[in-house]
Amino acid sequence: MPSNVLVNDTVRIKVKFIDYNPATQQQEPVSPTSVNVIIKNSDDVQIVSASATSITSSEYYYDFTPTDADQYSVQFTGLMADSTQIIVNQNLYVSDPDEEFKPTITLREDEIISFGADIAPLYVDPDEILRIFPDSSRLEIAELVHGFSNEINSIFEIKSDITNPIDLIASYGVSAFTMTQYIKASAACELTRIYGYGGDDELSIQLADLKITNRNTPRSNITRSNATTWCQIAAALRKEIIAKRVGIKGVQPKGLPKHKGFSPSGTLDPETGSLIYINDSNTYGGRDLSRPGLPSVDGDDPIPDRGLRRYD
16 A cells, blocks of 8 residues: 555555465465455545456455545455455555655564574474563574474484374483473573573572582483483583483494304203303313213314303
């Protein structure tokens, strides 16, 4: 809608008809069969009732020349092929040298609107962290949450086409609470570096001879119970998540030497049933080969079994 319209100026009022498509969940242009325009003044008296001119199948316009300074209401009515109607309302403010009309509701100060795109997934609502760091913005927090949500996806190898990733993460034994708390703590850790709420290494209060100091003492093993900062809580929770993701396959024994004719029972003393351990006398001295049940040693065996007793 043009601004600073004066009396006897011809103004072109344009309209574009769009509708919501529930299948795609997007707004799409629609093509009405006919469009009528009605213009009324501030006293609700009809000034114009005519047909609008087509620019495209979904865009129309009407050229209006006001003769009086006033606030006019403009209504476009598009008639669809299925007999439904789409109504679009606009306001037109016309002034003259003696009287000025302008919108009664205006911005009192400049407003900055930020748009964030492609920040899915978000496993934590940014408003939950905004209450802790009110000086930050939703977009700043959302970008941090998005980054750590992607980290969770990479740890559990979650693809973008998975409809319910929370259930997949739960199958590894990681609860949704642990996951969301890790993302919150990690985002708060990064925000602490900027805004410094509760992230100082040392806080002290002194009143006369009384002095209280709270130090962030380094720890070799950080857990939920001894963590004192957001970064330490995030580290403890991440360690829990990684522990659920890693299995026993990382420590499987492989390639151990085997001996011909050796059985698991050969590691036990046939007289006492106790485990046999190596000691100096059996390592550097001879063995009593007359003891029954002890495995024999071939000269070609690279790793002979000595069959030593624990109590030698």
